[in-house]
Amino acid sequence: MRAQLYQTTPTVATASTMSLSPSFPLVVSSFNYEGDDEAEEQFEFSIGEELLLDPNDIVIGELIGEGGYSMVFKGLFKNQVPVAVKVLQPSQTSAASKHQKEKFQNEVLLLSKINTNNNIVEFYGACIEPSLMIVTELLEGGTLQRLLWDCRPTPLNLKMSLNFALDISRAMEYVHSNGIIHRDLKPSDLAHAKLADFGVAREETADTMTCEAGTYRWMAPEAFSREARQGEKKHYDHKIDVYSFAIVLWELLTNRQPFSGIPNILVPYFISKNNERPSLRGIPNEAVPILESCWAEDPEARPEFEEITVLLTNLLTTLCSEGSIAATTLSDEANLDEIDEEQTTVVLHEECSCDPVRRPEEKKKMKKKIMKKVANMIRPIFKMFKGCLSKP
Ligand SMILES: Nc1ncnc2c1ncn2[C@@H]1O[C@H](COP(=O)(O)OP(=O)(O)OP(=O)(O)O)[C@@H](O)[C@H]1O
Numbered sequence: 514m515r516a517q518l519y520q521t522t523p524t525v526a527t528a529s530t531m532s533l534s535p536s537f538p539l540v541v542s543s544f545n546y547e548g549d550d551e552a553e554e555q556f557e558f559s560i561g562e563e564l565l566l567d568p569n570d571i572v573i574g575e576l577i578g579e580g581g582y583s584m585v586f587k588g589l590f591k592n593q594v595p596v597a598v599k600v601l602q603p604s605q606t607s608a609a610s611k612h613q614k615e616k617f618q619n620e621v622l623l624l625s626k627i628n629t630n631n632n633i634v635e636f637y638g639a640c641i642e643p644s645l646m647i648v649t650e651l652l653e654g655g656t657l658q659r660l661l662w663d664c665r666p667t668p669l670n671l672k673m674s675l676n677f678a679l680d681i682s683r684a685m686e687y688v689h690s691n692g693i694i695h696r697d698l699k700p701s702d703l704a705h706a707k708l709a710d711f712g713v714a715r716e717e718t719a720d721t722m723t724c725e726a727g728t729y730r731w732m733a734p735e736a737f738s739r740e741a742r743q744g745e746k747k748h749y750d751h752k753i754d755v756y757s758f759a760i761v762l763w764e765l766l767t768n769r770q771p772f773s774g775i776p777n778i779l780v781p782y783f784i785s786k787n788n789e790r791p792s793l794r795g796i797p798n799e800a801v802p803i804l805e806s807c808w809a810e811d812p813e814a815r816p817e818f819e820e821i822t823v824l825l826t827n828l829l830t831t832l833c834s835e836g837s838i839a840a841t842t843l844s845d846e847a848n849l850d851e852i853d854e855e856q857t858t859v860v861l862h863e864e865c866s867c868d869p870v871r872r873p874e875e876k877k878k879m880k881k882k883i884m885k886k887v888a889n890m891i892r893p894i895f896k897m898f899k900g901c902l903s904k905p
């Protein structure tokens with residue numbers, strides 16, 4: 514089965530026909546969907562009328578993000594409210610499988626349930642036809658992932674990092690108090706510090722939670738244990754989110770990729786088999802116990818988000834109050850030791866714009882160090898090349 518995502522002729526401007534507004538840039542995109550018999554299976558949606566929007570009220574604009582299950586567009590609701598429109602794949606409801614419809618319904622119901630928190634994206638409603646669409650507040654300014662990439666390898670200002678972490682912790686406190694496990698907490702699902710994706714979130718039940726969810730670099734070891742990968746059921750609870758939070762906090766403090774150099778698919782093996790965690794080098798001493806307790810192997814040893822919020826608030830006071838020496842960033846040495854090729858490329862192409870405390874002379878010094886590091890990296894290649902040229 515083949516489904517065309519968007520018509521390319523911008524004649525009708527609403528989501529009801531899934532074509533484009535002339536006022537928005539054209540999005541020419543096709544999505545090939547190899548349908549299966551599941552798509553034909555019946556599924557009765559049980560989403561309350563009050564949560565459903567009229568697709569004629571939604572104008573679809575430019576593509577602003579893509580996830581594993583969806584394409585996200587800028588949109589305009591009732592011709593006046595800027596929104597984000599998440600179109601689940603496949604783009605036509607008739608081609609969606611029972612599982613995809615269930616997943617969509619789950620996300621809609623959870624979003625509508627936890628829609629009153631400042632640190633969680635605001636939910637406006639959903640459409641079932643012609644596509645499975647979720648309409649939310651448009652979060653400008655990009656994801657936390659983007660912010661980190663744009664600054665890499667320079668860490669964010671410490672105060673900024675801890676404030677982000679605190680917002681995430683507060684949002685998670687609220688999510689857990691509603692009996693929901695997020696299951697896929699990671700920087701690309703955070704618009705700065707707002708939670709924006711509940712695609713694989715679940716209501717926590719007394720039953721067994723299975724482990725199809727999450728993204729390996731941020732996933733707790735119990736979520737992909739050996740038994741679970743072999744398809745057996747495995748118990749885990751809301752503490753898997755605390756583990757993921759620890760990895761996000763580590764990224765905020767270091768601005769390095771977790772388990773850099775290890776392919777995503779091998780991360781589960783690496784962290785379960787060797788009980789490895791990211792390096793604590795350069796992390797302020799006071800932050801170490803928080804990281805270590807949050808990524809503890811035993812989920813019961815991990816704190817609740819309520820406790821994490823208190824710990825982070827205290828940490829902010831200790832490290833970032835007026836006159837504190839630690840209130841800047843981690844040392845340049847710590848970063849430069851860990852620079853990998855991918856990170857170096859980013860530095861060479863982008864000016865860091867997110868570290869208000871770094872002075873021009875410090876930046877210059879750092880640039881010099883990076884250039885030296887790059888020169889050291891390419892010197893052997895250059896030598897080989899020169900060797901070839903000088904051969905008769
Ligand atoms: N409300 C929003 N405002 C602005 N951009 C958004 C919004 N929601 C999502 N995005 C962008 O779209 C991307 C994909 O969205 P989302 O993570 O919800 O999709 P997904 O299919 O569940 O992805 P995955 O399962 O890979 O996390 C995000 O990383 C973000 O860049």
Ligand SMILES: [Mg+2]
Pocket residue numbers: 580701702710712
């Ligand atoms: Mg996502």
